[in-house]
Amino acid sequence: MGLHPNGIVGRVSPYTYGFYSIVPFQEGKHPEDLKDIHEGVAQCKAVFYKLIERNKIVRPRDCFERRSSTVYIESKHQTRITSLWRSFKKDPKYCTKADECELVASNEIRPPAEGWPQKLYHIQRLFVIDNEFVVEFENV
Numbered sequence: 001m002g003l004h005p006n007g008i009v010g011r012v013s014p015y016t017y018g019f020y021s022i023v024p025f026q027e028g029k030h031p032e033d034l035k036d037i038h039e040g041v042a043q044c045k046a047v048f049y050k051l052i053e054r055n056k057i058v059r060p061r062d063c064f065e066r067r068s069s070t071v072y073i074e075s076k077h078q079t080r081i082t083s084l085w086r087s088f089k090k091d092p093k094y095c096t097k098a099d100e101c102e103l104v105a106s107n108e109i110r111p112p113a114e115g116w117p118q119k120l121y122h123i124q125r126l127f128v129i130d131n132e133f134v135v136e137f138e139n140v
Contacts, residue, residue, distance in 0.1 A: 010059040013052050015086035017104070017133075019066050019124050020095045021049040034094060039071050046095040051126050054090050062128040067140075069121045076115030082107050082124050082137045109137050 025035050025042035036045045051064035072078070083106040085095045092099035125136040 010057040011131075013054055013056055013058050015052075015088060016050060016054040016090055016092060017052040017084060017086050017126065018048045018050040018092070018095075019126075020045075020081075020083045020085055021047045021066065021068065022070075023047050031094070034096075039073050039075065041071075048085060048087070048092045048095050048099065048101065050091065054088065058128050060128055060130050063125055065123050065125045067121075067123050069119055070116075071119055072116040073118060076118070077111050078116075079111065080109040080116075080137070082109060082135060084126065084133065084135050105133070105135055107135060107137065 022036070022038070022043050022045050025044045030044035030047075034044050034046050036043050049066050051066070052058055070080075083095075084104040085092075085101045086104050087099055087101045089100050092101055095101045095103075121140045123136075123138045123140055125138070127134040127136065
């Protein structure tokens with residue numbers, strides 16, 4: 001770290017970092033205990049979307065992102081949560097204790113007064129800023 005954090009050119013990540021994500025549920029592939037129903041569609045919750053792999057070098061101003069979409073019909077006033085997770089495993093599959101994952105940060109995103117659009121397109125970003133992270137959620 002030193003006296004001048006701008007002098008950091010890169011550091012090795014001690015963890016694998018990723019976003020909690022929800023994807024369409026696939027029978028036989030995803031664990032049944034992670035199955036959930038959203039707007040009548042079976043989904044797998046707690047899927048680890050890998051951004052930074054353990055032992056890889058990250059540099060200040062690096063940016064990692066995940067693009068996704070969500071359908072809102074009945075739940076358009078539901079608060080969204082975006083969360084960052086980490087694990088000692090190189091390739092965790094789920095944000096669970098079995099995958100040695102732990103929550104790093106969680107942000108609540110409240111819907112606009114009129115609710116979310118029927119199909120919400122969004123980007124989650126993770127920025128590396130010297131010796132810390134910034135998480136961002138953007139509607140697109």
